[in-house]
Amino acid sequence: MSEDRHIAFICSKxxxxxxxxxxxxxxxxxGNGIDVTIFFTFWGMDIINKKRQAHLELSPITKTSMKMSMMGLPTGNLGIPNILSIIxxxxAFTSWFMKKKIKDVGAPPVGEYLEMLIDGGAKLYACKMSVDMFGLSMDDFVDGVEAIVTAGDFMDMTDGAQIIFI
Amino acid sequence: MSALETIERNEEGFLVHPADWTKELAVEIAQEEGLDELSEAHWKVIEFARANAESSGASPTLRQITNGAGVPTKELFKLFPKGPAKKVAKISGLGKPEGCV
Structure with missing residues (x-):
């Protein structure tokens, strides 16, 4: 592994x-000694939004891989019918279910996980254009977010980094 | 000649046989990893990792270490900078942590 490897994530969801x-x-x-930068843009800002972070959800609609069999029903490849998704x-149910699955593998909730990353030295930034669009400010974000930066700033700070868009 | 030279290690520097591990080896591996001295706080983590591996059969993840040894994340990264997951495992004579969190 190169000594100065740097990986950057763009969280847009x-x-x-x-x-x-x-x-x-x-x-x-x-954990492997790689520098980490995370850029939160558009809906991805919910991950660092104090009021939203604990309330992230998962709708069953358009989640074609989410099968009823995941809930222990003997329904094989049958998905959750989209018509049920509007009930x-x-x-709330599918979000609860997914949170339970996440907890079962020992992964912490989003807020706690993010704190671990901040404590481990990850650098977190919010997207300027999205912040302006949604009328947000630094006060809306959890502690540990470094700054609100432009797309150009992000490009500068990730020079040479591997970038993953989510 | 250092004790480490006679010990079988894989290409990444992890001990092939965890039973070969001794405190002296840990000090030598730590030096290779850029840690000149192992303080009491380092040993607390190393001893937890060894005990955890012995009881579970697997090298502990960082979260298992922070929760189990009562060492905050920030301190763990300060004690073993630039890659605590691998460093703790290597210095403790264990394999890579099994698990993602």
Whole structure:
């Protein structure tokens, strides 16, 4: 492994299942001595938003890989019918279910995971254009977010890094 | 001649046989990893990792170390900078941590 390897994640999604890839890989990178930068943009800003972070959800709609058999039903490859996804409470149910699955493998909730990354030295930034669009400021973000930066700033700070878009 | 030279290690420098491990070896491996001295806080982590591996059969993950040994994440990264997961395992004479968290 090269001594100065640097990996950067762009988190653009706020769904519960899309918050974890950067957390898992970022944590693994830090554990292996790789510098980590995470840029939160658009819906991905929910991951660092104080009011939203603990409430990330997973809707069953369009999740074609989410089969009813995952919930222990003998239904083989049958998915959750999209028509059921519009029932009030379905998103809450699938979110609860996914959080349980995540807990079962020993992974912490999003907020705690992110704190581990910050404590491990990951550098976190919010996207300027998204912040302006949603009317947010640094006060909306959890401690540990370094700054609100432009896309150009992000390019400068990830010179030579490997970039993963999520 | 250092004790480490006679010990079988894999290409990444992990001990092939965890039973070969001694405190003296740990000190030598730590020096290779850029840690000149192992403090009491380092030993607390190393001893936890060894005990954990003995009972579970697997090298502990960082989260198992922070939770189990009661060492905060920040301190763990300070004690074993630039890659604590591999460094702790290597110095403790264990294989790579099994698990992602």
């Amino acid at each position: 706020g769904d519960l299942d899309m918050a974890y890839p950067a957390l898992v890989m970022g944590w693994a990178a830090l 009030p409470g379905m998103t």
